[in-house]
Amino acid sequence: MTGHSQPTILQARGITKSFGGFCVVNEISLDLAPSEILGVIGPNGAGKSTLFNLLAGALPIDAGSIHLAGRDLSRARPEARIQSGLGRTFQIPRPFPRMTVLENVMTAAQNQHGESLFSALVAPRRVAAQERRNAIRARDILDFVSLSHLEDQPAAVLSGGQRKLLELARVLMAGPKVILLDEPAAGVNPALLDLIIDRIHAINKLGIAVLLIEHNMEMIARLCPRVIVMAAGKALAEGAPADVTKRADVIDVYLEGMPA
Secondary structure (H helix, E strand, O other): OOOOOOOOOEEEEEEEEEEOOEEEEEEEEEEEOOOOEEEEEOOOOOOHHHHHHHHHOOOOOOEEEEEEOOEEOOOOOHHHHHHHOEEEOOOOOOOOOOOEHHHHHHOOOOOOHHHOHHHHHHOHHHHHHHHHHHHHHHHHHHHHOOOHHHOOOEHHHOOHHHHHHHHHHHHHHOOOOEEEEEOOOOOOOHHHHHHHHHHHHHHHHOOOEEEEEOOOHHHHHHHOOEEEEEEOOEEEEEEOHHHHOOOHHHHHHHHHOOOO
16 A cells, blocks of 8 residues: 655555465565554464565565555565665664663674775774774764763663663664664653654654554554555555544454454
């Protein structure tokens, strides 16, 4: 489903994935504009997280195409997608627990000279200068997500909400054009949730597009002018959250997923 006329930064067409003959994502298409926050909603088992894994390259698509800023990423490896500007967070954050919060953010910097043994041996000053620049940038990002006061602490001490903010910081360090946000509200207390919503708005105002999976409908209503409803792997409806959630077919699929 598409249905809007803005220029697109992320374009998916007919994305399809089956496991053992069961179609989990069935011909999903979407267009995401640079100025947009687009929500993907639907009951558990709708195929939302699989769609994210296909867009990010964690799983190969069976059919369809994925383009980012006009570049075909349909068969690209996950790291090539990150370098092209496609960032993602995870439903359950996975920081390096023993590394400091600052070090966690710095690991996400792209094209680091120090990662090459040759560079480290022949150009140690260049490597050190880049490390200093990365540290300055990482501190700016930690300030942006309100984690500066924890930069020297091991990531293991962070709360659930703080880990979500650290995930956001790591994605920003990679310099994305598009961020795939997988349930940023899950396991977050209400005070931090307000901060996360505010930061997502601020990121989007920088011209970074956001594709968001979320069960928290209040968060969806506050962030997303447009949503796609997925059910049984298909795009069931698309439109403003207040409109699509009133549709009988959408209400039915949500009710089907609830215990009797």
